Structure formats: C-alpha cells, structure tokens
Amino acid sequence: MKHIIYFALSFCLFPWVSFISTDEIKHTLHVIHKGISLTEPVACTLVEITNEKALPHEFYMDVESVVCGDNQCKIDVVRIYWDELGHFNKLVLPDDVSLEKSEGKSFTNADYKKLHEILKNENSALKNVYKDEIVGTVGSEGVDAMSGETILLEKSTYVKGAVWTCYSLWHWAHGDVKQHIRDITGNSYSKSELQSFLQKDNYQLFALEQLIRKKDFSKKTVNAIINAIKTNPELLRTSMRYWNSAPGDIYQYGAQELLPAVNSANRVLYLTDILQTEQKLNTAFINATNPLIAKFSYQEIDIFLNILKEKKLTTPNTIAQLTALLRADDFLISRRVYYFLKPQELSADDKLKIEDFYQQWKHKL
Incomplete structure (x- = not known):
C-alpha cells in the first residue's frame, strides 16, 4: 500500500501519487548537468502540470539520485518538483526507496531535512564546484564516502557521507532545467500579462526576463519596466x-528616466554600461544628464568624463556644469575635472577659471 511519510519542518517523501490537474504536458529537453558533462547535453523529460486555466502550475522530472564519482554509489530514480517559476519545491521518492550515505547507511530524518534545506538554497556553494574537485577530496569507502581531512566544501553544503547525492540533486534542481521552466511559463502568458507581473514582487524578475526574451519594446512595456526598477x-x-x-x-529614454531615480551605486552601474554600450548616443542625451553632474560622486564623475571623451559628446552646457566643479568640496573631483577640461576648447572666461585653479592647487597637481 502507498503511504506518505512526513519529516520535520515540512520536508516530506511522497510515493508516486496522482495530482488533480487539467493536464500534464511532456517536454523533451537537452540540458547540461555539471556533474555529468560540461559540454554534452543530457536528454530528459520535463512534465508540466497545468491548472484549471490550462496555465503552468507545477513541473516535475524523474532523475537519478546521484551522479557517482567513485562508482560505488547506490543509484535510485527520484522525482524533483519545481513551481511555475522554476524554484525547487520538493523531492519525492517512491515508497520503497530511501537514500543512502557511505557504508550503505540510510538517510535519517535529520539528513532528509538537511537535504531539503540544501536543495532550497539557490545560491549554494555547490554551484561553483566541479565534479573533478569533489573527486579529489572524496574517498572510496563506499556510497558518497567523504574521507580525508581536506574538503573543498563547507559542511553546511552537503549531508555527511552523501556529498555526491547532494551535488547531483542540487545541479538537477538549479541547473538548465530552471530556465526551461521559466521560458515555458513565459510562453503561456501574453505581453500585457507579463507587464502586469512587473507590479508583483515575486514575479518582477521573471516578467522582466521574459519581456527581454520576447524583445517587447512597446511604450507600455518600457514604462512598466522603468516603474518597476524605480520601486525595486x-x-x-x-x-x-x-x-x-x-x-x-x-x-536613451531609459537612461534619462532612470539615472536621476537610482542611488549612487546603481548610477555607477548604469554609467559603466553607457561607457561600454554599442548604442549610439547623442548630445541631447548628455544635455539631459547634465543636471546630475553636481550630484555625482568621484567614481561617477570619473566614468562620466570617460563617456564624454570616448563618445565625443562634450557640449558647451556640459563644460559649464563641469567648470562649476572646479570649486567642489571634494578636491579629487575638482582635480579630475581640471585634467579633463585642460585640453578642451574653452572660452576665455573658462580658461581663466582653469588657470586660477592651477595657481591655487599646482602644488597638488
């Protein structure tokens, strides 16, 4: 008889059960699993469970419980569930299967709880570890044996004696499959529906990603994205x-709207992008940005002046804003501006300001 076993803090193992849904749709995928190969995709089947509106509700995939690095692992087929945005939901085992650690020991309730916590962590250190690095620190004492004193992973990132299982399942839960799920869900919604998702905290990043993928540059979408960024x-x-x-x-419109609205750290990010972008900018954009100059930090000023130099966008209005900074409280800003202005074609009045600055600060130039 099928049965359900519950573990502490909502972690549970379910038997294979039927879910009430409108439909189940199978998707054949080819994905990279870091524990199998960094170059050869693995064929797998992702199952989409739809709700009563025929929209994605949940996804699952049957996978091998472990990609074994020492050829001594017990391998079982288990089922991983994700929500409609590709976030790991739960791990499901057949009722006759229990995961094993080294020396054939079964997982305890505490081990299952820890595994659940590991799989819920999207930013686990397991993300940046390669299979060969684990092989170099894992012994051959049995299933997922961890021997030796030097371990590349923090103990919090794996269940003791089951590093291969944790590594394998984590990369199934957070690998390429996640983006496939997000794209399948994104394809189920119209652009206007995705625009509305930009107002929902838990869906903003998803909506933004999908609107980027759909290349929707309509006025409504542009303004919806700008408003979302201003709030988040x-x-x-x-x-x-x-x-x-x-x-x-x-x-240019996005930059003009967002540069005044974000904090200094994000302006540095944006100005750096403007410096590196292949987009063609015009002097109208620079003139619209000029009122911000007086508020720029040294780092912002430095990047902004590089933009003016590299993209040849200096205007008389910009020169006027910059000469005012020769009297800035921050001498580093004034000096940076001085070196930028010195080779520029300046009015007689501005040349006098440059000379006055030089005479006052030549001992620090």
Whole structure:
C-alpha cells in the first residue's frame, strides 16, 4: 500500500501519487548537468502540470539520485518538483526507496531535512564546484564516502557521507532545467500579462526576463519596466540586457528616466554600461544628464568624463556644469575635472577659471 511519510519542518517523501490537474504536458529537453558533462547535453523529460486555466502550475522530472564519482554509489530514480517559476519545491521518492550515505547507511530524518534545506538554497556553494574537485577530496569507502581531512566544501553544503547525492540533486534542481521552466511559463502568458507581473514582487524578475526574451519594446512595456526598477532597484542589473537590445531612442529614454531615480551605486552601474554600450548616443542625451553632474560622486564623475571623451559628446552646457566643479568640496573631483577640461576648447572666461585653479592647487597637481 502507498503511504506518505512526513519529516520535520515540512520536508516530506511522497510515493508516486496522482495530482488533480487539467493536464500534464511532456517536454523533451537537452540540458547540461555539471556533474555529468560540461559540454554534452543530457536528454530528459520535463512534465508540466497545468491548472484549471490550462496555465503552468507545477513541473516535475524523474532523475537519478546521484551522479557517482567513485562508482560505488547506490543509484535510485527520484522525482524533483519545481513551481511555475522554476524554484525547487520538493523531492519525492517512491515508497520503497530511501537514500543512502557511505557504508550503505540510510538517510535519517535529520539528513532528509538537511537535504531539503540544501536543495532550497539557490545560491549554494555547490554551484561553483566541479565534479573533478569533489573527486579529489572524496574517498572510496563506499556510497558518497567523504574521507580525508581536506574538503573543498563547507559542511553546511552537503549531508555527511552523501556529498555526491547532494551535488547531483542540487545541479538537477538549479541547473538548465530552471530556465526551461521559466521560458515555458513565459510562453503561456501574453505581453500585457507579463507587464502586469512587473507590479508583483515575486514575479518582477521573471516578467522582466521574459519581456527581454520576447524583445517587447512597446511604450507600455518600457514604462512598466522603468516603474518597476524605480520601486525595486535590484532589477536594474538584469534590465541592462533589455536596454542594450532596444532601439537607440529607447536606450536613451531609459537612461534619462532612470539615472536621476537610482542611488549612487546603481548610477555607477548604469554609467559603466553607457561607457561600454554599442548604442549610439547623442548630445541631447548628455544635455539631459547634465543636471546630475553636481550630484555625482568621484567614481561617477570619473566614468562620466570617460563617456564624454570616448563618445565625443562634450557640449558647451556640459563644460559649464563641469567648470562649476572646479570649486567642489571634494578636491579629487575638482582635480579630475581640471585634467579633463585642460585640453578642451574653452572660452576665455573658462580658461581663466582653469588657470586660477592651477595657481591655487599646482602644488597638488
């Protein structure tokens, strides 16, 4: 008889059970699993469970419990579940299967709880460890044996005696499959629905990613993304892919709207992108940015002046804003501006300001 076993803090193992849903849709994928190969994709089947509206509700995949590095691991087929955004949900085992550690010992309830916590951590150190690095520190005492004193992983990142299982399952849960799930879900929604998701905290990043993928540069979407970034500046970094693939006028519009609205750290990020972008900028953009100059930190000023130099966008209005900074409280800013202005074609009045600055500070130049 099938049975359900519950563990502490909501971690549980379920038997293979049927879920009430409108439909189950199979997707054949080819994904990279870091523990199997860094270059050869693995064929696998992802199952999409839809809700009563025929929209993605949940996904699952049957995978081998471990990619064994010492050829002594007990391998079982287990099932991983994700939500509609590709976040790990739960691990499911058949009722006749229990995971094993070294020396054939079964997982304890505490081990299952820890494994669940490991798999829920999207930023685990397991992300940056290669299979060969684990092989170099794992002994051959049995299933997933961890021998030797030098370990490349913090103990919190694996269940003792089951590093291979933790490593294998984590890379299934957080590897290429996740993006496939997000794209399948994204394809189920219209652009206008994705725009509305930009107003929902837990869906903002997903909506932004999908609108980038769909290359939607409509006015409504552009303004929706700008408003989302103003309320959640953490979206800015991801949004740079959107702006850089947009038409030039939209790139400039986004920058003009967002540069005054973000903090200094994010302005540094944005100005760095402007310096590196292949987008064509015009002097109208620089003139729109000029009012910010007086608020720039030294790092912002340094990048901004490099933009003016590399992209040849200096205007008389910009010169006027910069000469005012020769009297800035921060001498590092004044000196940086002085060296930028010195070779420029200046008015007689501005040349006098440059000379006055030199006479006052020549001992520090």
